[in-house]
Amino acid sequence: MINTLKKRSWVTGAAREKLAAVLKKKYGSGASIRALAEETGHSYGFVHRVLSESGVALRGRGGDTRSKKVTSA
Template identity: 50%
Template sequence: MAPEVPPRSSGASGLPPAESTRTDPNRQVRGVERRELTEFVSVEYEKGQSIRDIASTIGRSYGFVHRLLAESGTELRTRGGARKGPRK
């Protein structure tokens, strides 16, 4: 049985408050709600949050967040980290 998720309400900035951003991971997100979630995810990603951090914040998978970012046209960052040796 899926857990009950309270309805999301917009905060003063138009973005959902942190405590109400989690969604039921088994429910499809469509229409206005999907657009709002895509906007929230895009803004957080542009602020520097990682896809994994955003996914855990909203209670969705990495793939779902990645798909929302791709659909919104957000330019994804490259994989980070310094190399441990000389490049070959």
């Protein structure tokens, strides 16, 4: 789905909903907003807005800290 869209084009209606579903799945799997923006050819702000509109809980800055191993000293 992502590769079939014309880069830097307006995405509305059903196409936007499909893109939102794909972005939501990839973001949930750990992809960054910046990586998704590069892949789609859209801006960081566009991807952030689409994810927010689809109800995704956005991660904090600094990446995915869930996968880092915590060691005690």
